[in-house]
Amino acid sequence: xxxxxxxxxxxxxxxxLRRTLPAVTAIMVLGLAGLxxxxxxxxxNSPNHLAYVTLPSTGNVLLLQINGAxxxxxKGAVTPPVQGTSPLGLALTPSKQFLYAANSRxxxxxxxxxxxxxxxxxxxxxxxxxxxxxxxxxxPTGQYLxxxxxxxxxxxGGDISVFSINAGSGALTEVPGSPFSANANPTEIVFTHxxxxxxxxxxxxGMVTGFSFNSSNGTLTQLSSSPVPSGKGASGLxxxxxxxxxxxxxxxxxxxxxxxxxxxxxxxxxxxxGTGALTALAGSPFTMINGTGxxxxxxxxxxxxxxxxxxxxxxxxxxxxITPTNGELTPVANAPFSLAAGGLFALFDPSGDFLYMGTSxxxxxxxxxxxxxxxxxxxxxxxxxxxGVPPGKMVLSx
Numbered sequence: 036x037x038x039x040x041x042x043x044x045x046x047x048x049x050x051x052l053r054r055t056l057p058a059v060t061a062i063m064v065l066g067l068a069g070l071x072x073x074x075x076x077x078x079x080n081s082p083n084h085l086a087y088v089t090l091p092s093t094g095n096v097l098l099l100q101i102n103g104a105x106x107x108x109x110k111g112a113v114t115p116p117v118q119g120t121s122p123l124g125l126a127l128t129p130s131k132q133f134l135y136a137a138n139s140r141x142x143x144x145x146x147x148x149x150x151x152x153x154x155x156x157x158x159x160x161x162x163x164x165x166x167x168x169x170x171x172x173x174x175p176t177g178q179y180l181x182x183x184x185x186x187x188x189x190x191x192g193g194d195i196s197v198f199s200i201n202a203g204s205g206a207l208t209e210v211p212g213s214p215f216s217a218n219a220n221p222t223e224i225v226f227t228h229x230x231x232x233x234x235x236x237x238x239x240x241g242m243v244t245g246f247s248f249n250s251s252n253g254t255l256t257q258l259s260s261s262p263v264p265s266g267k268g269a270s271g272l273x274x275x276x277x278x279x280x281x282x283x284x285x286x287x288x289x290x291x292x293x294x295x296x297x298x299x300x301x302x303x304x305x306x307x308x309g310t311g312a313l314t315a316l317a318g319s320p321f322t323m324i325n326g327t328g329x330x331x332x333x334x335x336x337x338x339x340x341x342x343x344x345x346x347x348x349x350x351x352x353x354x355x356x357i358t359p360t361n362g363e364l365t366p367v368a369n370a371p372f373s374l375a376a377g378g379l380f381a382l383f384d385p386s387g388d389f390l391y392m393g394t395s396x397x398x399x400x401x402x403x404x405x406x407x408x409x410x411x412x413x414x415x416x417x418x419x420x421x422x423g424v425p426p427g428k429m430v431l432s433x
Contacts, residue, residue, distance in 0.1 A: 082103040082385070082386055083100065083101060083102060083103045084100075084101040084103060084384055084385055084386075084431055084432055084433070085098065085099070085100060085101070085111075085153040085431075085432040086098075086099040086100075086101055086108075086391075086429060086430065086431045086432065087099065087125055087127070087134060087155075087429070087430050087432075088125075088393070088400075088422055088426035088427065088428065088429045089122040089123055089124070089125055089136055089426065089427035089428050090113075090122070090422065090423070090424050090425075090426060090427065091121040091122060091123055091139070091425075091427045092121075092424045092425065093116045093423075093424055094116045094117040094118050094119070094120045094121065094122065095113050095114040095115060095116045095117065095122070096113070096114045096122060096125070096134070096136055096145075096147070096155060097110060097111070097112075097113045097114075097422055097423070097426075098110075098111035098112045098113065098153050098154060098155065099111060099420075099422075100153075101384055101389070101431075103384075103386060103388075105415065105416070106384070106388065106389035106402055106404065106415040107402075107415065107416075107417050107420070108391075108400055108402065108420035109420075110421070110422070110423070111153065111154070112153075112154045112155070114147070114155050114157065117138075117145075119140055119141055120138040120140055120141040120143070120145075120161075121138060121139045121140035121141070121427075122136040122137065122138050122139070122145065122427060123136075123137055123138075123139040123168070123169055123170070123427040123428055124136070124137035124139075124168065124169055124170040124171035124172075124182060124183075124427075124428050125137075125171060125427075125428045125429070125430040126171040126172055126173045126180055126430065127149075127173070127430045127432060128173060128177055128200065128205070129173070129177040130177065130202070131149055131432050132148065132149055132205065133146060133147065133148060133149065133158075133200070133205035134146075134147040134149055134155060134430075135147070135171055135173075135180055135207075136171075137164060137168035137169065137170070137171045137182050138161060138164070138168065139167060139168055139169060139185075141161065142163065142164050142165065142166055142167065142168060143161035143162060143163060143164050143168075144161055144162050144163075144164045144168065144171075144180075144182065144198075144207065145157060145161045146158045146159065146161070146162070146205050146206070146207065148205060153432070158204075158205055158206075162207055164182055164184065164196055165182065165184030165186075165194055165195075165196045165214050166184050166185070166186040167184055167185035167186040168182045168183070168184050168185075168196070169182070169183045169184070169185050169221070169222050169223075170182070170183045170222060170223050170224045170428070171183075171224075171428075172224050172225070172226060173200070174226060174230050174248065174250060174253075175226060175228065175229070175230040176230060176250055177200065177202075178199060178200055178202075178250065178253070179197055179198065179199055179200060179210070179250075179253045180197070180198045180200055180207060181195055181196070181197050181198075181224060181233065181255075182195065182196045182198075183195055183217065183221040183222060183223070183224050183235055184196060184214060184217075184221070185220045185221070185222065186220070192218070192219040192220060192239075193216075193217050193218060193219055193220045193221040193237070194214035194215055194216050194217050194221070195213075195214055195215050195217045195221060195224070195233075195235065195246075195255060196209060196213050196214040197209070197210045197213040197214075197215065197253045197254070197255060198210065198213070198253075199253055210252060210253035210254065211252070211254070212254050213253070215246070215254070215255040215257075216257070217235050217237075217244050217246075217257075218237045218240065218242060218244045218262055219237050219239045219240045219242075220237055220238060220239045220240075221235040221236065221237055221244065222235070222236050222237075222238055222270065223235065223236045223270060223271050223272055225272050225273060225274055225281075226248070226274070227274050227278045227306065227311070228274065228276060228278050229278055230248060230250055231247065231248060231311065232245060232246065232247060232248060232258075232306070232311035233245070233246045233247075233248050233255060234246075234272060234274075234281060234313075236265065236269040236270055236271070236272055236283060237262060237269060238268045238269050238270055240262075241264060241265055241266050241267045241268065241269050241285065241288075242262035242263065242264060242265060242269060243261070243262060243263055243265045243269060243272065243281070243283055243302075243304075243313065244257065244261050244262040245257070245258040245260070245261040245262070245263075245311050245312070245313060246258060246261070246311075247311060258310070258311050258312060260310070260312040260313070261312075261313070263304070263313045263315075265283045265285055265302045266283070266285025266287075266288035266300060266302050266320055267285055267286075267287040267288045267289070268285055268286045268287030268288065268299075268328075268330075269283050269284075269285050269302075270283075270284050270285070270286055270330040270331070271283070271284045271329075271330055271331040271332040271343075271380075271381070272284070272332065273332050273333055273334050273341075274306070275334055275338060275357070275362070276334070276336075276338050277338070278306060279305060279306060279362060280303060280304065280305060280306065280316070280357075280362035281303070281304045281306055281313060282301055282302070282303050282304075282332055282334070282341055282343075282364075283301065283302045283304075283332070284299065284300075284301055284329045284330055284331065284332045284343050285299055285300050285301070285302060285320065286298070286299045286328035286329060286330040286345065286378070287299065287328065288300045288320065290320075290322050293324070294322045294323075294324065296324075296325065297322050297323055297324065297325060297326050297327070298326075298327045298328050299322070299326065299327060299328040299329050299330075299345070300320035300321060300322035301319075301320055301321045301322065301329070301332065301341065301343050301353070301355070301364060302315070302319050302320045302321075303315070303316035303318075303319040303320070303321060303362055303363065303364060304316060304319070305361075305362060316361065316362050316363055317361065317363060318363050318364070319363075321355060321363075321364040323350065323353050323366055323370060323371045324366075324371075325349075325350040325371055326345065326349075326350035326351070326353055326371045327345060327347075327349075327350070328345050328378070329343035329344055329345040329353055329378065330344075330345055330346075330378035330379075331343070331344050331345075331377070331378050331379065331380050331381040331392065331393070332344070332381060333381040333382050333383060333390070334357075335383060335387065335390075335405060335410070336383055336387030337387070337407075338357065338359075339356060339357060339410065340354055340355065340356060340357065340367070340405070340410040341354070341355045341357060341364055342354055342381055342390065342410075342412075343355075343381075344376040344377065344378055344381050344392050345376060345378040346376065346377055346378045346379075346394055346395060346396055347375075347376065347396070348373055348374065348375045348376070349373050350371040350372070350373055351371070351372070351373065351374060351375065351376035352370075352371060352372040352374050352376045352403075352412055353366070353370060353371045353372075354366070354367045354370045354371070354372065354410045354411070354412070355367065355370070356410065367409055367410040367411070368409055368411075369409075369411060370410075370411075372411065372412060374401075374403070374412060374414065375394070375401050375419065376392050376394070376401055377392035377393045377394025377395070377396075377400070377401050378392075378393075378394075379392070379393030379394065379395060379425070379426060379427070379428070380392065380393040380426075380428055380429050381393075382429060382431065384431060385431055385432075385433035388404060389402055389403070389404060389415065390402070390403045390404070390405060390412060391429065393425075393426045393427075393428070393429060394419065394425070395425040398421055398422060398423065398424055398425050399419050399420050399421040399422040399423075399425075399426065400418070400419055400420045400422065400426070400429075401418055401419045402414070402415040402418040402419065402420060403415060403418070
């Protein structure tokens with residue numbers, strides 16, 4: 036079903052967690068048959084969601100069910116384990132018909148069909164990927180799958196494989212020119228919402244590499260201004276909803292006084308319209324007075340707060356307020372928060388009410404709501420939610 040995002044925000048405001056968004060943007064909330072999705076407050080009819088996580092140590096993919104009213108997570112069906120694959124990156128087509136898992140050890144991509152219940156069925160044998168596939172993402176049009184390869188077969192040391200997606204069968208066909216060189220050891224990858232530009236992090240050299248993306252044939256062209264310095268260990272990255280700003284966590288970065296006791300920071304860039312070039316924001320990099328090595332990052336759906344998270348409990352959740360006019364980040368009151376977090380990934384559910392983080396220490400998911408005015412996270416009752424073994428990556432079905 037479809038509804039206005041502003042209306043959803045207004046309803047969520049009754050719970051004290053969200054505010055009305057400034058732009059009235061229509062969004063589609065698409066569910067798999069067997070799930071009842073509806074608009075309403077979390078007290079009664081908030082949408083439920085499906086999610087999937089890879090389990091690298093056991094070689095399978097786990098289905099999760101998220102209660103839209105409470106944010107609680109329940110384990111569902113799991114695919115048969117396949118030893119020696121170590122699935123990591125995940126990507127779900129906009130139609131919610133096909134799911135792709137990048138098998139980092141086997142150098143392959145598994146293709147799954149998604150049943151009405153959300154359960155997965157492997158389609159044929161996995162196809163060949165690049166060397167050390169890591170993160171996976173589908174372009175906004177739903178036509179192409181992009182996978183970063185840590186150990187590419189080119190002088191730069193890493194690349195990106197691009198595949199066209201058959202909408203009917205889910206089959207993948209590598210596009211001409213793929214894989215595309217992406218500098219040393221590309222890991223995380225993100226599209227601008229327009230689909231015009233792609234950015235990847237290169238942690239070994241502390242850089243961000245940018246590309247223009249041709250949606251008519253799937254080709255990537257490295258930007259002439261790229262790569263740009265970010266910080267030591269550059270890892271997770273996120274683009275704001277307006278495509279104006281890119282934020283990158285640098286978990287191993289060293290900070291000058293008075294932040295020398297803190298390891299890691301967040302680089303902020305403005306995205307030049309038309310060219311995709313990255314320009315460092317004033318005050319970047321941004322950091323906290325305490326904390327160590329945030330490696331995952333996300334932006335709340337209202338566009339007000341950036342969350343950078345690391346594993347552990349001491350000062351593990353960094354929260355910054357975004358200055359709308361220039362993208363600069365300011366620590367919110369009481370941040371960083373000494374709450375259990377996870378640095379494997381960080382993302383909000385489709386309605387924007389709940390923040391999930393992947394943790395290796397807790398073998399599952401930490402989960403929080405957040406205060407609309409202050410950004411302060413609040414633990415969801417029952418969290419953390421176990422996935423049995425540590426998850427790799429997570430993808431949500433809207």
